[in-house]
Amino acid sequence: MAKKLVDVHEKAKSYDWDFTFADQSEIGKYETRYKLPKKGKDPFRVLIRDYLKMEAEKDDRTFGFLDGALRTKMADQIQPRFMECLKLTLPDLTNAEFQAVAGTARIISSIRNQELRQGYHAQMMDEVRHTQLEMALRDYYVKNWQDPAGWDITQKALYQHPGGLVSIALFQNFNTGDLIDCIVNLNICVETAFTNILLVATPQTAALNGDHAMASTFLSIQSDESRHMANGYGSVMMVLAEEDNVEPLNEALERHFWHCHRGLDALVGWQSEYGATVRPHSFREMWEEWVVDDFVGSYVDRLTEFGVRPPARLGAAAESVRWMHHTIGMVFAAIWPLNFWRSDPMRPEDFDWFESHYPGWYDVYGGFWEAYAQMTDPSSGHLMLQELSALPPFCQVCQLPCVVPRPDQSDMRVVEYEGKRFAVCSEGCEWIFKRWPTAHAGRKQFWERYDGWDLADVILDLGYIRPDGKTLIGQPSVDLPPDRLWTIDDIRRLGIQITNPMNQL
Numbered sequence: 001m002a003k004k005l006v007d008v009h010e011k012a013k014s015y016d017w018d019f020t021f022a023d024q025s026e027i028g029k030y031e032t033r034y035k036l037p038k039k040g041k042d043p044f045r046v047l048i049r050d051y052l053k054m055e056a057e058k059d060d061r062t063f064g065f066l067d068g069a070l071r072t073k074m075a076d077q078i079q080p081r082f083m084e085c086l087k088l089t090l091p092d093l094t095n096a097e098f099q100a101v102a103g104t105a106r107i108i109s110s111i112r113n114q115e116l117r118q119g120y121h122a123q124m125m126d127e128v129r130h131t132q133l134e135m136a137l138r139d140y141y142v143k144n145w146q147d148p149a150g151w152d153i154t155q156k157a158l159y160q161h162p163g164g165l166v167s168i169a170l171f172q173n174f175n176t177g178d179l180i181d182c183i184v185n186l187n188i189c190v191e192t193a194f195t196n197i198l199l200v201a202t203p204q205t206a207a208l209n210g211d212h213a214m215a216s217t218f219l220s221i222q223s224d225e226s227r228h229m230a231n232g233y234g235s236v237m238m239v240l241a242e243e244d245n246v247e248p249l250n251e252a253l254e255r256h257f258w259h260c261h262r263g264l265d266a267l268v269g270w271q272s273e274y275g276a277t278v279r280p281h282s283f284r285e286m287w288e289e290w291v292v293d294d295f296v297g298s299y300v301d302r303l304t305e306f307g308v309r310p311p312a313r314l315g316a317a318a319e320s321v322r323w324m325h326h327t328i329g330m331v332f333a334a335i336w337p338l339n340f341w342r343s344d345p346m347r348p349e350d351f352d353w354f355e356s357h358y359p360g361w362y363d364v365y366g367g368f369w370e371a372y373a374q375m376t377d378p379s380s381g382h383l384m385l386q387e388l389s390a391l392p393p394f395c396q397v398c399q400l401p402c403v404v405p406r407p408d409q410s411d412m413r414v415v416e417y418e419g420k421r422f423a424v425c426s427e428g429c430e431w432i433f434k435r436w437p438t439a440h441a442g443r444k445q446f447w448e449r450y451d452g453w454d455l456a457d458v459i460l461d462l463g464y465i466r467p468d469g470k471t472l473i474g475q476p477s478v479d480l481p482p483d484r485l486w487t488i489d490d491i492r493r494l495g496i497q498i499t500n501p502m503n504q505l
Contacts, residue, residue: 030106030109030110030179031178031179032110032178032179032180033178033180033248034178034179034180034239034242034245034248034249035242035244035245036111036112036113036180036238036239037113037238037241037242038112038113039113039238048118048121048122051122051227052125055125055126055129055224058220058223059129059133059220061220062133062216062217062220063136065212065213065216066136066137066140066213066216066217069140069212069213070140070144073144074210074212074213075140075141075144075145075146075213076146077210077212078145078209078210078211079209079210079211079276079277079278080146080147080342080344080478081209081274081275081276081277081344081478082205082206082209082210082211082275082276082277083141083145083147083211084147084150084275084341084342084343084344084478085270085271085274085275085341086141086211086214086271086275087150087151087154087340087341088154088158088161088163088164088267088271088339088340088341089267089268089271089275090134090137090138090154090214091138091154091155091157091158091164092158092163092164092166092167092267093130093134093198094131094134094135094138094155095155095158095159095164095167095168095171096167096170096171096174096190097127097128097130097131097134098127098131099171099172099174099175100123100124100127100171100174100186101124101127101128101131102174102175103174103175103182103186104120104121104123104124104127104186105124105175106175106179106182107120107179107182107183108120108121108124110179111179111235113238115234116231116234116235116238119227119230119231119234120231122227123224123227123228123231126224126227126228129224130221130224133217133220133221134217134221136217137213137214137217138151138154140213147342149340149466149467149473150340150341150464150473150474153340153463154340156463157340157462157463157464160462160463161338161339161340161462162335162338162394162399162401162446163267163332165394165399165443165446166262166263166266166267166398166399166400167263167267168399169259169263169397169398169399169440169443170259170260170262170263170264170398173185173256173259174186174190176439177436177439178252180235180239180245180248180249180252181248181252181255181256183231183232183235183236184232184236184249184252184253184256185252185256185259185260186228186232187228187229187231187232187233187235188232188236188253188256189253189256189257189259189260190256190260190264191225191228191229191232192229192232192233192295192299193257193260193290193291193295193296193299194260194261194264194265194268194290194291195222195225196222196225196290196294197264197268197272197283197286197287197290197291198218198264198268199218199219199221199222199225200219200222200290201272201281201286201290202218202268202271202272203215203216203218203219203222204280205272205276205278205279205280206218208276208278208279208280209275209276209277209278236249236303236308240303240306240307240308243307246306246307246308249308250307250308250309253300253308253309253311254311254312254313255432255435255436257311257313257314257317258311258313258317258428258429258432259397259398259429259432261313261317261320261321262324262395262397262398262400262404262425262426262428262429263398263399263400265283265287265317265320265321265324265325266324266325266328266400266404267328268283268325269283269287269321269324269325269326269328270325270328270329270332272286273325273329273354274325274329274332274346279353282357282358283321283325284321284322284357284358285357287318287321288318291317292314292318296310296311296314313427313428316426316427316428319405320404320405320426322358322405323358323364323404323405323406323409324400324404324405324406326354326358326361326364326365326406327401327403327404327405327406327407328400328401328404329346329365330365330368330369330407331392331401331403333345333368333369333372333384333476334368334372334383334384334385334387334388335385336383336474336475336476337383337385337455337459337472337474337486337491338455338458338459338462338464338474339464339473339474340462340464340473340474341473341474342474342475342476342477342478343474343475343476343477344477344478344479345369345372345373345376345476345477346365346369347373350369351366351369364406364407364408368384371384371387372384372476375476376476376477376480377480377484378484378485378486378487378490381490381493381494382494383494383496385455385496386494386496390499390501390504391447391498391499391500391501392501393412393423393445393447393501393502393505394423394445394446394447395423395424395425395426395429396415396422396423396424396429396433396440396441396443396445397424397425397429397432397433397440398425398429399443400425401425402423402424402425404425404426410425411425411426411427412424412425413427413430414505415430415433415434417433417437417441418441420441421502421505422440422441422502423501423502423505445500445502447498447499447500447501447502448500448502450498451498451499451500451503452497452498452499453497453498454492454495454496454497454498455491455494455496455497455498456488456491456492458498459472459488459491460488465488470487470488470489471485471486471487471488472485472486472487472488472491
């Protein structure tokens with residue numbers, strides 16, 4: 001862009017004029033407890049027309065890579081274990097993008113600051129772009145992966161699955177509640193604190209496990225995150241200009257840091273370690289680098305002079321990160337008939353890696369995986385689900401099973417609200433529930449929905465059946481031959497009935 005036009009643009013913003021070419025009656029319609037100054041700074045400072053040109057170039061590179069991957073049959077190189085777990089992770093991310101589109105639209109229509117509004121305008125287009133990239137990646141998998149079952153229904157399947165309820169509970173906070181709290185959740189906690197592990201570290205794992213298409217697409221998405229981080233930083237600095245905003249901001253940071261830790265660390269840790277045969281690093285190491293050192297030690301530390309405090313539950317989160325995704329991997333395997341992906345057993349070589357990076361892992365989880373491996377063939381006539389004394393309740397806040405961080409260290413507690421009892425998985429989720437009960441109490445739990453149903457009928461209701469009408473999409477291994485896959489008849493013969501665990505508490 002010509003320098004003169006850039007100068008005119010900068011000059012126009014300094015006047016803080018309201019535009020007259022569009023209806024402004026919607027501005028401010030979303031209430032906030034914060035005092036919002038009209039002035040603020042967009043640290044990225046790129047005009048929309050220049051930004052779109054840059055994004056178009058990135059799209060050309062990404063779609064060009066996918067075309068090349070198709071021509072060279074790169075999908076044949078992907079490790080099956082990684083691809084199967086991605087059937088949950090990718091639609092989870094797409095849900096986040098979609099919710100972020102709605103969230104940034106609310107911000108654009110509510111903040112009077114023109115400079116920040118431009119920043120969120122660019123972000124909204126980014127989120128649409130990310131959704132399109134992820135759908136293109138999904139189309140590539142459906143057409144080229146050896147077992148496309150599940151890929152063709154991933155988004156619908158996500159919203160019915162217990163893991164999908166984790167996604168809904170976390171990412172709907174992008175566009176519900178206080179406007180500035182949504183920014184703290186989306187731009188500060190999710191995009192600044194947690195997405196580097198998902199969109200930078202996990203693509204490295206993907207490449208080592210043969211999935212270069214996912215690695216290329218995710219890195220293209222991550223290249224936009226610096227813009228979103230800048231939006232969040234500019235918004236926070238605007239808010240901190242008013243002293244009365246400091247405590248509400250600290251409360252929002254505490255709430256959303258804990259919720260993001262529960263939802264994202266469980267998913268990303270599981271994908272990066274239980275979806276891999278080659279692991280370049282442990283999830284815990286990446287978490288300490290990106291979340292503890294970079295986000296808290298650098299980003300938040302710079303804001304302390306303005307009154308911002310590091311999350312008080314950082315220590316509890318760090319301790320939970322050691323075990324939480326291992327427990328999630330165990331739970332997903334135990335309920336494999338309810339999954340829309342194949343759940344591969346961990347093997348002796350996996351045991352050795354986990355024990356070396358998480359000392360004590362085998363004592364907690366080794367026996368489960370050894371027993372699980374003995375039940376992969378339908379001739380076993382048995383499921384690990386039958387070995388559970390009871391189904392684990394799901395947390396009313398984060399929707400994780402209330403056996404985290406690990407089964408022998410559960411921190412589950414029961415709270416009451418308006419005459420009904422709810423399970424929460426931790427002190428942090430209990431605090432969130434009691435502070436914002438109306439945001440969480442209305443969500444119906446998975447086990448509650450299917451209380452009294454036969455497991456076979458639950459699977460049929462979810463639609464997790466292959467095109468032949470009888471073979472399950474979910475399977476307990478990636479190595480079962482076609483004639484040894486579990487069918488709905490195998491499950492029905494077991495006579496397993498779903499019982500809502502809250503009825504027993």
